[in-house]
Amino acid sequence: MYSKDGENYFIVDAHVALWDARPENQLNIHGKQFIDCFYDYHRNLSPESELWPYEDYLYYGGERLMKDLFVEGYVDHAIFQPARLGAFYRNGFGQTEESFALAQRHPDKLTYNHSWDPRYEQKGLDQLRRDAERFQLKGAKLYTAEWKGDSRGYKLDDPWTYRYLEACQELGINNIHIHKGPTIRPLDRDAFDVADVDKAATQFPEMNFVVEHCGLPRLEDFCWIATQEPNVHAGLAVAMPFIHSRPRYFAQIIGELLYWLDEDRIQFSSDYALWTPRWLIERFVDFRIPEDMTEYAPITTAQKKKILGLNAASMYGIEVPAGLGVDEPAVA
Amino acid sequence: MSVTSLEGSAREGSARAALDTVFDPELDEPITDLGFVRSVTVTPDGALTVRLRLPTSFCSPNFAYLMASDSKDALTALPWTRDVVVLLDDHHDSDLINRGLAADAGYRGTFGAEAEKDLEELRLTFRRKAHSAAMERALACLLRESPDLTEEDLHEVVLADLPDVTAAGALRRRRAALGLGVEPSDHVLVDDHGTRYPQGEIPLRLRFARAVRVSIDGNAHFCRGLLRTRYPRSGADQVPRAEEFAQFTAPQAQFTAPQKENVS
Numbered sequence: 001m002y003s004k005d006g007e008n009y010f011i012v013d014a015h016v017a018l019w020d021a022r023p024e025n026q027l028n029i030h031g032k033q034f035i036d037c038f039y040d041y042h043r044n045l046s047p048e049s050e051l052w053p054y055e056d057y058l059y060y061g062g063e064r065l066m067k068d069l070f071v072e073g074y075v076d077h078a079i080f081q082p083a084r085l086g087a088f089y090r091n092g093f094g095q096t097e098e099s100f101a102l103a104q105r106h107p108d109k110l111t112y113n114h115s116w117d118p119r120y121e122q123k124g125l126d127q128l129r130r131d132a133e134r135f136q137l138k139g140a141k142l143y144t145a146e147w148k149g150d151s152r153g154y155k156l157d158d159p160w161t162y163r164y165l166e167a168c169q170e171l172g173i174n175n176i177h178i179h180k181g182p183t184i185r186p187l188d189r190d191a192f193d194v195a196d197v198d199k200a201a202t203q204f205p206e207m208n209f210v211v212e213h214c215g216l217p218r219l220e221d222f223c224w225i226a227t228q229e230p231n232v233h234a235g236l237a238v239a240m241p242f243i244h245s246r247p248r249y250f251a252q253i254i255g256e257l258l259y260w261l262d263e264d265r266i267q268f269s270s271d272y273a274l275w276t277p278r279w280l281i282e283r284f285v286d287f288r289i290p291e292d293m294t295e296y297a298p299i300t301t302a303q304k305k306k307i308l309g310l311n312a313a314s315m316y317g318i319e320v321p322a323g324l325g326v327d328e329p330a331v332a
Numbered sequence: 333m334s335v336t337s338l339e340g341s342a343r344e345g346s347a348r349a350a351l352d353t354v355f356d357p358e359l360d361e362p363i364t365d366l367g368f369v370r371s372v373t374v375t376p377d378g379a380l381t382v383r384l385r386l387p388t389s390f391c392s393p394n395f396a397y398l399m400a401s402d403s404k405d406a407l408t409a410l411p412w413t414r415d416v417v418v419l420l421d422d423h424h425d426s427d428l429i430n431r432g433l434a435a436d437a438g439y440r441g442t443f444g445a446e447a448e449k450d451l452e453e454l455r456l457t458f459r460r461k462a463h464s465a466a467m468e469r470a471l472a473c474l475l476r477e478s479p480d481l482t483e484e485d486l487h488e489v490v491l492a493d494l495p496d497v498t499a500a501g502a503l504r505r506r507r508a509a510l511g512l513g514v515e516p517s518d519h520v521l522v523d524d525h526g527t528r529y530p531q532g533e534i535p536l537r538l539r540f541a542r543a544v545r546v547s548i549d550g551n552a553h554f555c556r557g558l559l560r561t562r563y564p565r566s567g568a569d570q571v572p573r574a575e576e577f578a579q580f581t582a583p584q585a586q587f588t589a590p591q592k593e594n595v596s
Contacts, residue, residue, distance in 0.1 A: 249550050252550070
């Protein structure tokens, strides 16, 4: 919980990771390139006081994660969204066993989401059923740009993806997070295209589709889709740190999201360990739309409470302590 | 000796001028302004080598290929060049792309089964986005200057009505790239095909064009910042983004510095 100026905020960090990018886990040069790219994001968008040494960034472990999120970071609940990246890392990038063990020790604080890849076809589908039972999954993270053999990615509306989504719906894995940020897919189609989310969201109206990185760098395409599909949500991973480096751009992102979606479909994420949540939460609570940006309405305290935690809590059925919700206006 | 070096210097200048015409399709800016040109080397016998660099190893290979092959085309078209080598550094597909460029293999020849089509459709998509963004910039500028004008009034606005600022010129260039009219009497607020929107749709269409503009501007800042993080001295090679000036300053004072932000 975070408190400021007499207001209390229940915080759900909807996108965190426990990764291992140490050289001994790197399978090839791409493993190094990938973590170096993450580290450049970290260096480019963090305040100087929040910069980590490169060695810490390669691997930080569960203890440090607990401290950064829950001791120093005001976070009440965090959700693992692992990227496997099996073509780059021997034992995967996101650490399944370590994350799940941590979540089992702290079930009140951590939710473990798992990843799947439709290109494993029937074998992967059988595995998904076993994983759903073992991990008690409520959600999944899809990294559609993942490499596999000669393939550099898949789409949400591919036939096998639909079969996996059908299985998810049946298994109660209703929250599908899709990485639609900087990707690595070299096909002639636009690598950042969010049109496949539109099709899947229409096909599975009972499920929630959280577009991570809110479609950046295709914010407008994402907004257009989310306006029409009520089950499409915006995850603020990667968008949040602009609050420091480019506050006016951050105002534009939040302003556009509030206009095209609404305050109930935007979720805070630190994308830990790309960034630590403490400073992001502090700055977001202090954040105001600049006065000269008259094209956007001011952002309210109630909207901030929903974005920082209540929206994701509602999606995941996380209990919000009494007094930390938002007073609903009386129905006229 | 001095004649050769003078000639070499002029040739390097002409090579850089040719690269000014190569745009990052996504950011709608010349690769020279973005700092993507790492070096230009001309030997006395006219062999030209250009090295390009990008903000991350994982920049989309289709865009990387587009910029590298457009560079090679622009340089090869210069009257004095014979051997043109374009090399993309530090990209996850550097080897593949550099081999493809050397062999003039084309996009499909370079990426094989991964590439189904040529890249013209993708290029058109981004020309359309660039046009939307430029249209919004020009109209936002007009609205700021004319407090009595409503959004609905924009239905009647023609190119001649736009204040004569950078934004209007930029819009004409984007229209020309799409094959849309650039006559003073041509209407400004049109769709990708040059068709006017119904008056009732104008606030929504303008709003969407703004989201496109926000998206492109944001990507440009992000990519520029990442390049500077990745290559510490590359900031010196970057030219400030032109539209920023129009966006953050009054029309009378276009050439003052844009509002400072906390860019790392």
